[in-house]
Amino acid sequence: MALYRYKAVTPTGDVLEGQLEVASNDEAVAKIQDAGNIPLEIRAASEGGGARSLAGLFARAAMSPGQVLQFTQQLSTLLGAGQPLDRALQILLELPESEKARRIIERIRDHVRGGAPLSDGLEAEPQIFSKLYVNMVRAGEVGGALDTTLARLAQYLERAKALKESVINAMIYPAILIVMVFAALFVLLVFVVPQFAPMFKDMNVELPTITLVVLFVGNTLRDFWWGIAGLIFVGVMVARRQLADPPTRLKFDAWVLRRRLFGALIAKLETARLARTLGTLLKNGVPLLTALGIGRNVLGNSALAEAVEAATEEVKTGGGLAFALSQSKRFPKLALQMIAVGEESGTLDDMLLKTADTFDTEAKNTVDRLLAALVPAVTVVMTGVVAVIMMAILLPILNITSSLQ
Numbered sequence: 001m002a003l004y005r006y007k008a009v010t011p012t013g014d015v016l017e018g019q020l021e022v023a024s025n026d027e028a029v030a031k032i033q034d035a036g037n038i039p040l041e042i043r044a045a046s047e048g049g050g051a052r053s054l055a056g057l058f059a060r061a062a063m064s065p066g067q068v069l070q071f072t073q074q075l076s077t078l079l080g081a082g083q084p085l086d087r088a089l090q091i092l093l094e095l096p097e098s099e100k101a102r103r104i105i106e107r108i109r110d111h112v113r114g115g116a117p118l119s120d121g122l123e124a125e126p127q128i129f130s131k132l133y134v135n136m137v138r139a140g141e142v143g144g145a146l147d148t149t150l151a152r153l154a155q156y157l158e159r160a161k162a163l164k165e166s167v168i169n170a171m172i173y174p175a176i177l178i179v180m181v182f183a184a185l186f187v188l189l190v191f192v193v194p195q196f197a198p199m200f201k202d203m204n205v206e207l208p209t210i211t212l213v214v215l216f217v218g219n220t221l222r223d224f225w226w227g228i229a230g231l232i233f234v235g236v237m238v239a240r241r242q243l244a245d246p247p248t249r250l251k252f253d254a255w256v257l258r259r260r261l262f263g264a265l266i267a268k269l270e271t272a273r274l275a276r277t278l279g280t281l282l283k284n285g286v287p288l289l290t291a292l293g294i295g296r297n298v299l300g301n302s303a304l305a306e307a308v309e310a311a312t313e314e315v316k317t318g319g320g321l322a323f324a325l326s327q328s329k330r331f332p333k334l335a336l337q338m339i340a341v342g343e344e345s346g347t348l349d350d351m352l353l354k355t356a357d358t359f360d361t362e363a364k365n366t367v368d369r370l371l372a373a374l375v376p377a378v379t380v381v382m383t384g385v386v387a388v389i390m391m392a393i394l395l396p397i398l399n400i401t402s403s404l405q
Helices: 025-034 065-080 085-093 099-113 118-123 131-143 146-203 209-243 246-257 263-283 288-298 302-316 321-326 333-345 348-404
Strands: 002-009 015-022 038-044
Touching (some): 002 025, 025 038, 099 118, 146 209, 146 348, 246 302, 263 288, 263 333, 302 321
16 A cells, blocks of 8 residues: 545545555546546655645746646536536636746636637646647637647647657666766876876977877867867857758758658658647647648758748648648658548548557657667777777887887
């Protein structure tokens, strides 16, 4: 048995907090529901305030994607349980600890109480709620199924968050390894190698080229590390400024897509994102042309966004979505074939979601393969560099030893 803390809403709309000693999270949910209450949050007592706590979601100045996901899930739960929209927002308003988050929800509630639809209130917070979010909510309002729409939107946000987190988590170890490698090489070249320079000078022998190069690199890093760091910083800032220019960014993104190593991975990730966005919007009654306009804005690669924009014009003239996307030759053939099947069978929304699932999996597998190859590659490079440095140090000593014999 374990102790769980919970927050729930009573049939009268009051927020209830308490503890339960049960075997699992599911059993806690069942007990709360058996008592006639709506569970909002359940977490193990040992977790403290953790990320699952709605009250802890709003600790920062703005709502993060994870916080928006939690807000969406809980609003869907309250509406599905029959709570009026303004009452549901009032309940959520009572939970945040952050004053800024409370003001965001309060402004949304005031829009609703003033007679405006929820979508208008969300649209007034463009830094928090995207066009995708607002349009899906608007479609749910028109269809009279706002709770169902919010549940689907929560699923969309959850899948997007899960994919992003899986990629980030997979890259943590290689990133740490690379940082440690560069740190070790820096220490070796800056603090260890220069210690041999006076000894080599006292030997009064001609040093091998490899030794001279290593000594030069070590002395340069030791004496001018600040200048090198400054050049790197300036280079990064210049590159960022160049990439902020749309034509330059377009050329760069198109070049990235043509790279064998990362181009296919980016295409898979972006295809999954686009397909899930379109499928979710179509599922909720948003017209295809509107969905394409929103989908273009969720893409991070401007070359693919341009391809979607061109496809939108093709669809306006009566062309099919698969044919329109195929004209750019930038989307995976499998995705285009699956979309074509969906169009032919009249299940485009479902097929788009299946396409997204397929490419989510493919992207994750590609990342896993790349990282599996990256770790040994970094190890081999590190070993090679250390071997070169050791050779540069040992060669003069061996030359002197051999000349003395």
